[in-house]
Amino acid sequence: MEKIRVVVSGAAGRMGQRVITLAAEEPDLAIVGALEAPNHPKLGQDAGVVAGREPLGVPLSAEFQGKADVLIDFSHVSGFDSVVRTCRNNRLALVFATTGITPEQERALVELAEFVPVIRSPNMSLAVNVAMKLCQMAAEALKDKDADVEIIERHHRFKEDAPSGTALQFGNLISQIMGQIVHRHGRQGRPGRRPHEEIGYHAVRVGDNPGEHTIIFGLLGETLEITVRATNRDAYAKGALAAARFVVKQPPGLYGMRDVLGL
Numbered sequence: 001m002e003k004i005r006v007v008v009s010g011a012a013g014r015m016g017q018r019v020i021t022l023a024a025e026e027p028d029l030a031i032v033g034a035l036e037a038p039n040h041p042k043l044g045q046d047a048g049v050v051a052g053r054e055p056l057g058v059p060l061s062a063e064f065q066g067k068a069d070v071l072i073d074f075s076h077v078s079g080f081d082s083v084v085r086t087c088r089n090n091r092l093a094l095v096f097a098t099t100g101i102t103p104e105q106e107r108a109l110v111e112l113a114e115f116v117p118v119i120r121s122p123n124m125s126l127a128v129n130v131a132m133k134l135c136q137m138a139a140e141a142l143k144d145k146d147a148d149v150e151i152i153e154r155h156h157r158f159k160e161d162a163p164s165g166t167a168l169q170f171g172n173l174i175s176q177i178m179g180q181i182v183h184r185h186g187r188q189g190r191p192g193r194r195p196h197e198e199i200g201y202h203a204v205r206v207g208d209n210p211g212e213h214t215i216i217f218g219l220l221g222e223t224l225e226i227t228v229r230a231t232n233r234d235a236y237a238k239g240a241l242a243a244a245r246f247v248v249k250q251p252p253g254l255y256g257m258r259d260v261l262g263l
C-alpha cells in the first residue's frame with residue numbers, strides 16, 4: 001500500500017502535535033514534513049519528540065523540501081503566504097484549518113484551488129459539521145417566525161482570533177437562509193431594542209476550553225438552542241486526517257468538510 005505523504009504546518013502547536021501523534025498511528029499515512037515559523041525555537045528538533053512520542057526522523061523546519069501529497073495547516077495567519085507557496089510549488093493538496101484569515105487571503109485560497117485540491121474549513125469536527133446542518137434546518141423552519149439568532153462561543157485563553165471561525169460560519173450559513181444583514185459583535189452601552197435583522201456574536205475566553213458553540217434561536221415564549229462541545233482536540237485532528245485522505249483523490253477545486261463527511 002502506498003502511504004499518503006503528509007506535511008504538517010504549525011507542527012509544534014496544540015493542533016499540530018495532535019495531528020502528528022494521531023497520523024503516526026495510521027498505517028496509510030506517513031509524516032514527511034513538519035513546518036514551523038522561521039524563528040521558532042524548536043526548529044531542527046524531531047517532530048515526533050516535540051509532539052510527545054517516539055522520534056519520527058522528521059525535523060521541524062521552516063521550508064518543505066522533498067516529495068509529499070498533502071499539507072495540513074493548523075498554524076497562524078502570518079504563515080499563510082508560505083503555505084500557499086509551498087502547495088503551489090510542490091503541487092500539494094491542502095487541508096486548510098487555520099482561522100482568522102483576511103478576505104484577501106480567502107481569495108488567494110480560491111486561486112490556489114485552480115491548481116491543487118483544497119479543503120478549507122474553520123472546523124474539522126464531525127459533531128460541529130452535523131450541528132451546522134441542524135442549524136440550517138432550524139433556520140429554514142424559523143425564517144419567517146421572528147426568531148432572534150445569537151451565537152456564543154467559548155475557547156481557551158490562548159486563542160488569538162474572535163469570534164471563532166466556526167461561529168462566523170454558523171452565522172453565515174444561517175443568514176444566507178434567514179436574511180439577517182447585520183453581524184453584531186457584543187453589545188454595550190444603550191444599543192436599544194434588538195433589531196430583527198441582526199445576528200449577535202459573543203466570544204468567551206476561559207482557561208483551556210478546546211471549543212464550544214451555542215446557537216440560540218429565540219422566539220417569544222420559547223427558545224431553541226443547539227450546543228456542540230469539544231472535550232479535547234482529537235475530533236479536529238481526526239477530521240483533518242479524514243480530509244487529507246479525501247482531498248488527495250480529488251481534482252483541483254475548493255472543498256469543505258461536508259464533502260468529506262457526505263453531509
Ligand SMILES: NC(=O)C1=CN([C@@H]2O[C@H](COP(=O)(O)OP(=O)(O)OC[C@H]3O[C@@H](n4cnc5c(N)ncnc54)[C@H](OP(=O)(O)O)[C@@H]3O)[C@@H](O)[C@H]2O)C=CC1
Pocket residue numbers: 009010011012013014015016035036037038040073074075076078079080082096097098099100121122123124125236
Ligand atoms: N479548523 C479546525 O478544526 C480548527 C482550527 N484551529 C485553528 O488552527 C490554528 C492553530 O491553532 P492551535 O494549534 O491551537 O494554535 P497554536 O498557537 O498552538 O499553534 C500554531 C503553531 O503554528 C506556529 N506558527 C506561527 N507562525 C507560523 C508560520 N509562519 N509557519 C508555520 N507555523 C507557524 C506557531 O508557532 P509559535 O508558537 O512560534 O507562534 C505554533 O507552533 C488557529 O487558527 C485555530 O483557530 C484550531 C482547532 C481546530
Ligand SMILES: O=C(O)C1=N[C@H](C(=O)O)C[C@H](O)C1
Pocket residue numbers: 099122123155156159163164165166167210211212
Ligand atoms: O482556536 C481553536 O482552538 C479553535 N479554533 C477554530 C475556530 O476558530 O473556529 C475551531 C475550534 O473551535 C477550535
